[in-house]
Amino acid sequence: MNVQPDLEFIRELKTAGGDTLKKCFQCATCSVACPLSSDKKPFPRKEMIWASWGLKDKLVTDPDVFLCHQCGDCTEKCPRGAKPGDTLGAIRAYAYQQFAWPKGLARLATSAKNLPILIGLPAVVILFMWVLSTFIGGLSPVEIFRKQVEIGHPQHFWDFAKDGYQYFFGEWTFKWYGKNIAFIAVIMGVSSLIAIISCWMGVTRMWKAMVADMEIKATYRPSLWQFISQFLWPSIWETLQHKRFKDCKTNYDRVSGHLPLVLAFIGLFLATCWSLTKNDILGLIWPSLHGPMVWWDPFKLIANVSAIAMLYGIWILWKTRRKMEAEGRASNTFYDWFLIWEIAAVGITGLLAELLRWGGGFPLTGYFVYYLHLISVMMLFLYMPYTKFAHIVYRTVALCFERYRTSSFVQ
Numbered sequence: 001m002n003v004q005p006d007l008e009f010i011r012e013l014k015t016a017g018g019d020t021l022k023k024c025f026q027c028a029t030c031s032v033a034c035p036l037s038s039d040k041k042p043f044p045r046k047e048m049i050w051a052s053w054g055l056k057d058k059l060v061t062d063p064d065v066f067l068c069h070q071c072g073d074c075t076e077k078c079p080r081g082a083k084p085g086d087t088l089g090a091i092r093a094y095a096y097q098q099f100a101w102p103k104g105l106a107r108l109a110t111s112a113k114n115l116p117i118l119i120g121l122p123a124v125v126i127l128f129m130w131v132l133s134t135f136i137g138g139l140s141p142v143e144i145f146r147k148q149v150e151i152g153h154p155q156h157f158w159d160f161a162k163d164g165y166q167y168f169f170g171e172w173t174f175k176w177y178g179k180n181i182a183f184i185a186v187i188m189g190v191s192s193l194i195a196i197i198s199c200w201m202g203v204t205r206m207w208k209a210m211v212a213d214m215e216i217k218a219t220y221r222p223s224l225w226q227f228i229s230q231f232l233w234p235s236i237w238e239t240l241q242h243k244r245f246k247d248c249k250t251n252y253d254r255v256s257g258h259l260p261l262v263l264a265f266i267g268l269f270l271a272t273c274w275s276l277t278k279n280d281i282l283g284l285i286w287p288s289l290h291g292p293m294v295w296w297d298p299f300k301l302i303a304n305v306s307a308i309a310m311l312y313g314i315w316i317l318w319k320t321r322r323k324m325e326a327e328g329r330a331s332n333t334f335y336d337w338f339l340i341w342e343i344a345a346v347g348i349t350g351l352l353a354e355l356l357r358w359g360g361g362f363p364l365t366g367y368f369v370y371y372l373h374l375i376s377v378m379m380l381f382l383y384m385p386y387t388k389f390a391h392i393v394y395r396t397v398a399l400c401f402e403r404y405r406t407s408s409f410v411q
């Protein structure tokens with residue numbers, strides 16, 4: 001076999017957490033220790049040798065790389081300290097870049113050196129939209145601040161608590177659609193659309209590459225319904241249940257961090273959907289439905305409980321990661337920390353903005369924290385396909401591919 005190592009690829013792996021991969025001497029202890037590895041198709045020993053040979057194409061089309069969820073059981077048992085769990089994480093980070101669109105944005109999200117740009121980009125976009133909103137009809141945010149939220153004026157003390165942040169982008173007289181909603185919908189809608197297109201292109205490229213690499217020939221094509229019911233839905237359900245996570249031993253604590261996070265995202269998704277329906281659809285018929293949810297609104301309660309669950313989950317993950325690194329069971333990488341920082345920023349700024357609102361009387365501080373919150377939310381949406389967050393999508397598709405590959409649809 002003529003091996004053509006990609007040295008650039010090996011270098012990238014080393015900087016992304018695979019710095020110890022050359023220590024591997026192929027004893028296969030890791031494959032025995034891995035709770036997800038099967039006898040027929042063991043991993044991560046084979047990935048370790050492919051990585052040290054620089055076999056980039058083989059690795060980015062290997063479903064096992066995406067099935068791993070970095071529990072660290074293999075790293076714990078490795079007699080050479082080669083950290084196979086981190087090496088697989090580094091391969092995944094590289095694969096997301098390879099499959100991603102647009103490539104420039106994906107490359108940007110891979111290094112701590114780019115943090116000023118990663119934070120600056122949404123900060124400038126939101127600021128630009130804020131300035132733009134001062135020129136587009138109705139009252140500008142500055143006029144709103146002056147008119148309605150006079151700092152220190154006792155008679156306006158609770159206006160801020162009542163109105164919330166609905167005047168961040170000002171107000172217009174068009175009663176069917178709030179100015180704030182329109183601006184937020186554009187900012188977050190475009191960011192989400194980029195993320196959805198990028199994920200779709202990424203997983204499509206990954207699927208095609210896996211089919212080509214394994215020379216899979218379909219006996220007949222599943223219908224859309226068969227694909228969803230037999231492959232996609234069971235994979236989504238398995239991901240949501242954290243079924244395989246529970247097989248991990250070394251870092252079992254992570255389950256108690258991951259699960260609240262998943263439930264928090266589901267809760268926040270439901271609250272956002274209700275807010276969009278209330279403001280963007282029902283608000284067109286009943287304009288009085290525009291504006292922030294009152295605190296006793298069931299969806300507001302779900303949102304607040306979810307925010308607390310998010311902070312609790314991320315605190316557990318933060319603690320677990322720190323402990324793993326301190327004990328030498330994981331490497332300190334930007335890939336692992338960026339998502340933790342992002343989620344912590346969303347949770348902290350969201351909760352702080354809420355507390356400042358209910359405290360009344362601190363509108364300027366509140367509005368500034370709300371601005372930071374918008375930046376962190378936009379970052380989460382926009383960079384989702386290129387960060388560790390993408391794992392949820394790629395892993396579900398890899399699970400789906402495994403089901404399809406071993407099904408009767410394939411020869």
Ligand code: SF4
Nearest residue numbers: 024025027028030078
């Ligand atoms: S990574 Fe460690 S446990 Fe796995 S084969 Fe290499 S030396 Fe052995």
Ligand code: SF4
Nearest residue numbers: 034068071072074085
């Ligand atoms: S990190 Fe966990 S799931 Fe991934 S290869 Fe190692 S033992 Fe298996």
